[in-house]
Amino acid sequence: MSTSANPKPKRRRRGPPKQGPASPVVATVGAMVAHEVGGEGARRDARQAPPPARVVATTATGRGSGGEGARGVEGSASNDGRSAHEAGSVDGSYLTETRFDQCAISPLSLKAVKDAGYERMTQVQEATLPIILQGKDVLAKAKTGTGKTVGFLLPAIEVLTALPRSTSINLLVMCPTRELANQVAAEARKLLKYHRSLGVQVVIGGTRLPQEQRSMQANPCQILVATPGRLKDHLENTPGFSTRIKGVKVLVLDEADRLLDMGFRRDIEKIIAFIPKERQTLLFSATVPEEVRQISHVAMRKDYEFINTVQEGDEETHSQVNQMYMIAPLDLHFYILYDVLKKHTAEDAEYKVIVFCTTAMVTKLVAVVLSQLKLNIREIHSRKSQSARTKVSDEFRKSKGLILVSSDVSARGVDYPDVTLVIQVGLPADREQYIHRLGRTGRKGKEGQGILLLAPWEMHFLSTVNDLSISEAVAPSIDSSIQAVVKDAVTRVEMKSKESAYQAWLGYYNSNKSISRDKARLVRLAEEFSQSMGLEVPPAIPKLILRKMGLSNVPGLRSA
Ligand SMILES: Nc1ncnc2c1ncn2[C@@H]1O[C@H](COP(=O)(O)OP(=O)(O)OP(=O)(O)O)[C@@H](O)[C@H]1O
Numbered sequence: 001m002s003t004s005a006n007p008k009p010k011r012r013r014r015g016p017p018k019q020g021p022a023s024p025v026v027a028t029v030g031a032m033v034a035h036e037v038g039g040e041g042a043r044r045d046a047r048q049a050p051p052p053a054r055v056v057a058t059t060a061t062g063r064g065s066g067g068e069g070a071r072g073v074e075g076s077a078s079n080d081g082r083s084a085h086e087a088g089s090v091d092g093s094y095l096t097e098t099r100f101d102q103c104a105i106s107p108l109s110l111k112a113v114k115d116a117g118y119e120r121m122t123q124v125q126e127a128t129l130p131i132i133l134q135g136k137d138v139l140a141k142a143k144t145g146t147g148k149t150v151g152f153l154l155p156a157i158e159v160l161t162a163l164p165r166s167t168s169i170n171l172l173v174m175c176p177t178r179e180l181a182n183q184v185a186a187e188a189r190k191l192l193k194y195h196r197s198l199g200v201q202v203v204i205g206g207t208r209l210p211q212e213q214r215s216m217q218a219n220p221c222q223i224l225v226a227t228p229g230r231l232k233d234h235l236e237n238t239p240g241f242s243t244r245i246k247g248v249k250v251l252v253l254d255e256a257d258r259l260l261d262m263g264f265r266r267d268i269e270k271i272i273a274f275i276p277k278e279r280q281t282l283l284f285s286a287t288v289p290e291e292v293r294q295i296s297h298v299a300m301r302k303d304y305e306f307i308n309t310v311q312e313g314d315e316e317t318h319s320q321v322n323q324m325y326m327i328a329p330l331d332l333h334f335y336i337l338y339d340v341l342k343k344h345t346a347e348d349a350e351y352k353v354i355v356f357c358t359t360a361m362v363t364k365l366v367a368v369v370l371s372q373l374k375l376n377i378r379e380i381h382s383r384k385s386q387s388a389r390t391k392v393s394d395e396f397r398k399s400k401g402l403i404l405v406s407s408d409v410s411a412r413g414v415d416y417p418d419v420t421l422v423i424q425v426g427l428p429a430d431r432e433q434y435i436h437r438l439g440r441t442g443r444k445g446k447e448g449q450g451i452l453l454l455a456p457w458e459m460h461f462l463s464t465v466n467d468l469s470i471s472e473a474v475a476p477s478i479d480s481s482i483q484a485v486v487k488d489a490v491t492r493v494e495m496k497s498k499e500s501a502y503q504a505w506l507g508y509y510n511s512n513k514s515i516s517r518d519k520a521r522l523v524r525l526a527e528e529f530s531q532s533m534g535l536e537v538p539p540a541i542p543k544l545i546l547r548k549m550g551l552s553n554v555p556g557l558r559s560a
Contacts, residue, residue, distance in 0.1 A: 168247020
């Protein structure tokens, strides 16, 4: 399925992938998996033939841990001459040849897995399950859409089934967004189908705290899925909660690099202080920048095991996702966005598109403009009520023929099946955010398309993704009829929305060092954005907001 952009043949130079130190590889049944222990890292030659039929994980001492007690994955090692890597996935997709019924998991879990329609393990599931069942802390890296949620939930549930019945919280899963927390809880409920003694609850912002308190007191569950802010609220305000959290035996940080970055780290550290040190900790993500490796001791024991299913030299994104970028002046972005969407939706009635924007208010503006242009639009961002967000998220998950205009609340983890195109408008927050947003398409081995739409002064971002297969696409030329309808739609957007979008846009780019170090230039670029909304003069901004942004008395900015 191609989209309307006319990709130039030029492939971007592929620099070395920005991975951590060269990862040793422990071949497992069917999959070559890079696997280190803590910082020391047990190193094995990547070219070694796959081990015999058991998953073999090396430990810091180099001892095989596939021995007694380790409930490894019994599998028929692939010896049909294919390299271990090829054998690592059936027909080259994301599944291995290892079946769940070859695993040492409880019959009740196996039944639930089968009911969920899961037959074979994905690479990250195959590689991490035996290590987690040994009780080790694990930092796991696997590409987007390859089953990391089941990868941490299934073994964690197995650990809980071995515990005495309790009303304590024994498994705590932290997620960076509410939609993702709801999704993880739903996946947990699937796996708990036959485990009558285990229940799961979700605590997320945007819902009423007293309602959550009552529900947790009335029906104390053993598994809690939470966003950090709301969990902290409960620790501080819900009677008995800090006692219940003392029962945590397994802590999971999903999208771990996001939870350990500046935005969340203080909350995460405060929460961890309430949890017993004697626990198992699992960190999962599709991206694990080196700085995250460095701080993983915040949450994990020193001898944690790093399991990386992204092959050395392979890209962190999927080869079956066609990545393109377009460079065009800001005042053409609305036209180009409309033109690409019109062509993509005309090409395939089963289209399912996510358009990512930089902030909630810019998301709102873009959604209004595209709705005015009669595209089938839904919007989701932090300025929508939680009930509205949940409704849109559930609808988009089940639908086709829909365009979701979203802020980064949908950037990570959310599993929307069969997304055909991801468009990212403007500078992504960083390389990781680009990869995760793109990862909303091309899931479960399927094809997908990604387009990154940048202004010429945003091109520097491309140097952070120069190891990925992203190619330049010629921005479509816009005919006068399209220009007229888009211009009219933009003009009709109410002034309040434009003012909010301008203020948010300025705040976002002011927080980007590469743009904001030259304030005069930032002001000029903001004027460009204002003109792209059809405004002759940029809106005024409340004095207090300008002060908070550190932009008081900057020439060219009007204060209200
Ligand atoms: N073993 C399996 N067989 C078939 N489907 C699976 C299997 N494991 C998980 N899935 C499905 O694969 C999809 C992607 O799973 P999941 O959302 O956990 O991916 P992820 O790796 O966490 O992605 P992201 O990095 O975006 O968070 C889900 O629809 C899930 O139900």
